[in-house]
Amino acid sequence: MRIFVLVKHSPSPESLLRVSADGKSLDPTCLTYDINEWDRYAVEEAVRLKEKHGGEVVAVSVGTNCDATLRKCLAMGVDRAIKVPAEPGFDASMAAEAVVDVLKCEAFDIVLSGFMSQDANNALVGALAAAKLDIPFATAVTELSVEGGEARAVRELEGGYREEVALPLPCLVTVQSGINEPRYVSIMGIKAAKAKELKDHPVKLGDATVSTERIYAPPTRRAEIISGAPLEVAEKLIELIRSKGVLR
Amino acid sequence: MRVFAIAEHRLGELNPTSFELLNLANKIKGDGTSEAVIIGDETLSNSLASHADTVWSISGDQLENYNPESHADVLLQLFKREPPDTVLLGNTSQGYELAPLIAAKLHCPIVTDIVEASPEQKGLTVSRYIYQGKLMVDLKISRTPCILTVRQGIFKNEAKLSGKIIKLKLNPTKPPKRRFLKLIEPEKCEVDICKADAIVAIGRGATASLQLATKLAALIGGTLAGSRPVIDSGLLTKDRQVGISGKTVKPKIYIALGISGAFQHTIGMKDSELIIAVNKDPQAPIFNVAHYGAIADVQEILPKIINKLEEHPPTPTT
Numbered sequence A: 001m002r003i004f005v006l007v008k009h010s011p012s013p014e015s016l017l018r019v020s021a022d023g024k025s026l027d028p029t030c031l032t033y034d035i036n037e038w039d040r041y042a043v044e045e046a047v048r049l050k051e052k053h054g055g056e057v058v059a060v061s062v063g064t065n066c067d068a069t070l071r072k073c074l075a076m077g078v079d080r081a082i083k084v085p086a087e088p089g090f091d092a093s094m095a096a097e098a099v100v101d102v103l104k105c106e107a108f109d110i111v112l113s114g115f116m117s118q119d120a121n122n123a124l125v126g127a128l129a130a131a132k133l134d135i136p137f138a139t140a141v142t143e144l145s146v147e148g149g150e151a152r153a154v155r156e157l158e159g160g161y162r163e164e165v166a167l168p169l170p171c172l173v174t175v176q177s178g179i180n181e182p183r184y185v186s187i188m189g190i191k192a193a194k195a196k197e198l199k200d201h202p203v204k205l206g207d208a209t210v211s212t213e214r215i216y217a218p219p220t221r222r223a224e225i226i227s228g229a230p231l232e233v234a235e236k237l238i239e240l241i242r243s244k245g246v247l248r
Numbered sequence B: 001m002r003v004f005a006i007a008e009h010r011l012g013e014l015n016p017t018s019f020e021l022l023n024l025a026n027k028i029k030g031d032g033t034s035e036a037v038i039i040g041d042e043t044l045s046n047s048l049a050s051h052a053d054t055v056w057s058i059s060g061d062q063l064e065n066y067n068p069e070s071h072a073d074v075l076l077q078l079f080k081r082e083p084p085d086t087v088l089l090g091n092t093s094q095g096y097e098l099a100p101l102i103a104a105k106l107h108c109p110i111v112t113d114i115v116e117a118s119p120e121q122k123g124l125t126v127s128r129y130i131y132q133g134k135l136m137v138d139l140k141i142s143r144t145p146c147i148l149t150v151r152q153g154i155f156k157n158e159a160k161l162s163g164k165i166i167k168l169k170l171n172p173t174k175p176p177k178r179r180f181l182k183l184i185e186p187e188k189c190e191v192d193i194c195k196a197d198a199i200v201a202i203g204r205g206a207t208a209s210l211q212l213a214t215k216l217a218a219l220i221g222g223t224l225a226g227s228r229p230v231i232d233s234g235l236l237t238k239d240r241q242v243g244i245s246g247k248t249v250k251p252k253i254y255i256a257l258g259i260s261g262a263f264q265h266t267i268g269m270k271d272s273e274l275i276i277a278v279n280k281d282p283q284a285p286i287f288n289v290a291h292y293g294a295i296a297d298v299q300e301i302l303p304k305i306i307n308k309l310e311e312h313p314p315t316p317t318t
């Protein structure tokens, strides 16, 4: 089976998020990057599919400095990696376009993407790529298996409901957290990754269809902050708990 | 502006998000129209008509159950006849699929999970959260049509209209490739966190403090709950998950330990009477829903609280 997995090298939401002077971007020097959280689940699921069915797993990433993330994927068991070099500023539609360009040059049975990226939170690139490729897809998948030329996917709905769907191959699924427990990157894996292929696939991208006007802190109610030494803070918290009558 | 809102239903009931989409449509339509679209259940058209100028009620072969391909297919047929300026969908399990499908086929801009939209001279400006609630961004869309998915629970102000209902028979042009197999009911739960007066909720930042958090919950006669990553990792059972894909709770007191405060979590606890958050990151969005916050390390504060409480053991009131 030929399995593709889409991964984004994205800033962690736990980085210091400082808006740059232009008001439209973040100060890149404060950001720490890693593989997007949801993509770890997608990579794990892809590698498990290969372990079960044989074949090859290929990771694809669009961006400039995504080598570290692609190397991490290779260390987790991905066989080769493809990078589409693109300067920051591309939007979800453009990333999807780039991914589609790669997939059109390759043969594949199934494509896995994360449900959403931890920085942009669009939940778009996977679904848009599937739509552009005209292949069936399912989003927010929490269980996946492949049998007899089709994928079976359980997807999350609202209110605790789920639905099971069948997708003839080739297809795409976007992976929701909880589907698996991603493996740790081993020293052996890191060593093996060094010998694996990581190649560039340049794509000429169109223009963004939306433009960023302003990035800012959300204008909402702030909690009253309790400050002081840890012991004082603890005492104030107990007072608050007591005020609700759950303690006597 | 012609604004279309794609209604949603399951098991014979409208998803309340459908009305919120129409509220937003009415807000931005200007001298244009708000038009609801309902696929596969004519009986629900009437209640939509009280919020829309027009309701398009589409029926056709195998449209009763949601299928992204068939539903996108008939929507595209409708939009060919009735060209939209803006199409609104819920940021829901259906919207995640239908919205990008339509956008890709129409080659038009798409923005997901918006919480605000205002018409401009040319096009729209929309606002949405990024970094899981830590920042916001305003985006300008100057091309039409555009596709937007809308966060639930934001556009609640009700419109009072009496729109006309137009019934349409449209069949998908081809059978969908994806097949629906079955609907899986919510899992039965052992604990009911919704009944608790006090909840101690742990997030990814407090997983190392599970034992202490359990102790605190016992001391205040409360129940332990968690954010999704804590449940995903198997530390707590699924019936203790708070949030959009878990439970909605309204206890007297909700203590959030090491929880960042992503919308998908806070939607399930924001109406608690008293919310106290402990997080070491001053930028954590949980401080936007909490009443009181301590910018502190859970591992440092929690033992102190417990020691204090154990010095003077309290008796829970219930």
Ligand SMILES: Cc1cc2nc3c(=O)[nH]c(=O)nc-3n(C[C@H](O)[C@H](O)[C@H](O)COP(=O)(O)OP(=O)(O)OC[C@H]3O[C@@H](n4cnc5c(N)ncnc54)[C@H](O)[C@@H]3O)c2cc1C
Binding pocket: A014, A115, A116, A140, B132, B202, B203, B204, B205, B206, B226, B227, B228, B229, B230, B241, B242, B243, B244, B245, B246, B247, B257, B258, B259, B260, B261, B262, B263, B264, B265, B278, B279, B280, B281, B284, B296, B297, B298, B299
């Ligand atoms: C479709 C969908 C549905 C979802 N449904 C849900 C849902 O139902 N419920 C839910 O909770 N989430 C849900 N999520 C996930 C949600 O988006 C967030 O990813 C999740 O809520 C984050 O959990 P967290 O706050 O525990 O972890 P993180 O976001 O990783 O936050 C950990 C926090 O702990 C703090 N921290 C770390 N160490 C310490 C320490 N020692 N002391 C104090 N603070 C510390 C950090 O500063 C950080 O703010 C859903 C996501 C999607 C896309």
Ligand SMILES: Nc1ncnc2c1ncn2[C@@H]1O[C@H](COP(=O)(O)O)[C@@H](O)[C@H]1O
Binding pocket: A006, A007, A008, A009, A036, A038, A039, A042, A060, A061, A062, A063, A092, A095, A112, A113, A114, A115, A116, A117, A118, A120, A121, A122, A123, A124, A125, A126
């Ligand atoms: N730049 C990118 N390169 C490769 N895959 C991406 C990129 N951006 C997003 N994706 C994939 O699309 C998913 C959803 O991302 P997003 O649409 O940004 O929320 C991610 O989990 C990735 O699998």
